[in-house]
Amino acid sequence: MLPIDLEILKYIFFERHMYAYKLRPYLKTNKYHELHEKLSTQEHNEDLLKMNIQEAPFTIFDLETTGLLPELGHEIISIGAIRIQGTNHVSYKRFHQYVRPIRPVHQRTLNLTGMTRKDLQRGQTFLEAYDDFMEFSKDTILVAYPAAFDMKFLQTLLKRWKLPIDTPPSIDAQKLVKKMYPNHKYQLDSMIASFGITQLERHHALNDAIMTAELFQQILHDIHSYGIKTVEDAIHWIQS
Template sequence: MLPIDLEILKYIFFEKHMYAFKLRPYLNTNQYHELYKKLSIQEHNEDLLKMPIQAAPFTIFDLETTGLLPELGHEIISIGAIRIQGTSHVSYKRFHQYVRPIRPVHQRTLNLTGMTRKDLQGGHTFLEAYDDFMEFSKDTILVAYPAAFDMKFLQTLLKRWKLPIDTPPSIDAQKLVKKMYPNHKYQLDSMIASFGITQLERHHALNDAIMTAELFQHILNDIDSYGIKTVEDAIGWIQS
């Protein structure tokens, strides 16, 4: 792996232009124009923010990526999600897609995620995957661990694909953990162990979403004691 300063220079002077060149064919497709129109007119349901947090619909999601810096051309290679309804049982409605990247993926990323090059070659384009994810998560609050990373990654990819930025309502579960359990280690693995959640294979987007969903339901069971009643209360508390 290159030092970060060299990786920045490599991206600015070479890879950024190559990436833009490789994107051009996709930007002239009907699929691109349909997604552009959908994002342009999309209105998120603001009533969700007023709902009791223990009864609201949530989509818990996770991304697997080729790196941590979408500004340097790192890409999404898998999206996993699960829908829950407040503190009720984890839904069987699940979402998992491989996303075919524009640039080659390093072998260390494949080793970490357990994916194969065949998985990615047969994956959806980012346009297809994001469109499907939008449909799956429609009329829910997005939750990720941490959402600050996952939401930024999605929005940076939309910008790179010259699409309107999507800003659905979201909650950062990691920030809630820091507020509610200050004496715990806040890494996902530590919280999974603390709450006795069944450990699934990590760095698999759907598995991580399932474990985060179970953790989030523990959070919802405890959050009332902090005076948090609505989704809007939780978002405001995180930001305070």
């Protein structure tokens, strides 16, 4: 693995141009134009922000990526998500999709995530996967742990693919944890153990989303004691 300064230079002078070249055929497809139109005209449901946070619909999601820096060409290689209705423990709708990357994926990433090259070869393009994820999460609040990473990654990829930036309402579950449980270690593994949540295999997007959803529902049970009533209250509290 290269030092970060060399990785930056490598991307700026070599890989960025190759990446742009490989994207060109995709930007001429019907799928690209359909998604561009959808993102350009969509309006998010602002009424969701006024809902009681213990009753609102949420999509908890997780990304597996080839690295931590989308600005340096790192890509999404899987998206996992689960829909919940506040604190209601009903059967959940689930979403999982492998995403076929533009650049080759390092073996260490495959080892970490348990994916195979065949999984990725059979995966959807980013255009297809993002479109399906949009449909799955429609009319819900997005939640990630931490959303600061996952939302930024999605928005950076949209920009790279020359698509309009999508800014659906979202909650950073990790920031809520820091507010509500200041004496806990806030890493996901630590919180899962603290709340007695069944540990699934980590670094699998759907598994991580499922565990985060269970943690988030426990957060929702406790959050009213902090004076938080609506989704909007929680978002403002996180930002304060």
